[in-house]
Amino acid sequence: MSTNRMLKGSCLCGAVAYEVEDAFRYALNCHCTDCRRATGGAFKPIGGIEVEKLSITSGQDAILRYGDEGPEGSHDIHCGTCGSLLYSIVQKGTRANVSLGTLIDAPSIRPSMHIFVGSKAPWYEITDDLPQHERFP
Ligand SMILES: [Zn+2]
Numbered sequence: 779m780s781t782n783r784m785l786k787g788s789c790l791c792g793a794v795a796y797e798v799e800d801a802f803r804y805a806l807n808c809h810c811t812d813c814r815r816a817t818g819g820a821f822k823p824i825g826g827i828e829v830e831k832l833s834i835t836s837g838q839d840a841i842l843r844y845g846d847e848g849p850e851g852s853h854d855i856h857c858g859t860c861g862s863l864l865y866s867i868v869q870k871g872t873r874a875n876v877s878l879g880t881l882i883d884a885p886s887i888r889p890s891m892h893i894f895v896g897s898k899a900p901w902y903e904i905t906d907d908l909p910q911h912e913r914f915p
């Protein structure tokens with residue numbers, strides 16, 4: 779058992795709730811086209827963590843899975859009612875990239891870089907001093 783603090787998260791309508799350990803391996807702002815489309819935002823702040831450290835605590839039946847249907851395929855977990863993008867499963871099903879905007883509790887980590895800045899929205903200007911990468915470093 780882990781001694782880490784647990785963070786709660788939820789979709790917009792509250793149908794789906796999850797818990798994740800406050801033990802993210804990284805946090806970053808992704809400017810790729812997929813993240814912009816999926817969230818409707820200029821970029822998506824995400825925190826990466828092992829999938830075992832995240833669990834759905836209510837609304838398992840309300841989940842909408844979007845993406846690769848294969849057992850190890852990358853896919854996004856949305857609320858099927860309000861559409862919130864809660865997290866993405868990547869790295870052959872081993873890692874979750876949590877959409878930090880769906881967290882209710884604040885994580886200890888802060889985004890440390892911008893990635894996929896080559897596909898950044900042309901109308902959005904990055905105004906902080908965090909490193910900028912063309913892809914996931
Ligand atoms: Zn919802």
Ligand SMILES: [Zn+2]
Binds near residue numbers: 809811813
């Ligand atoms: Zn992205």
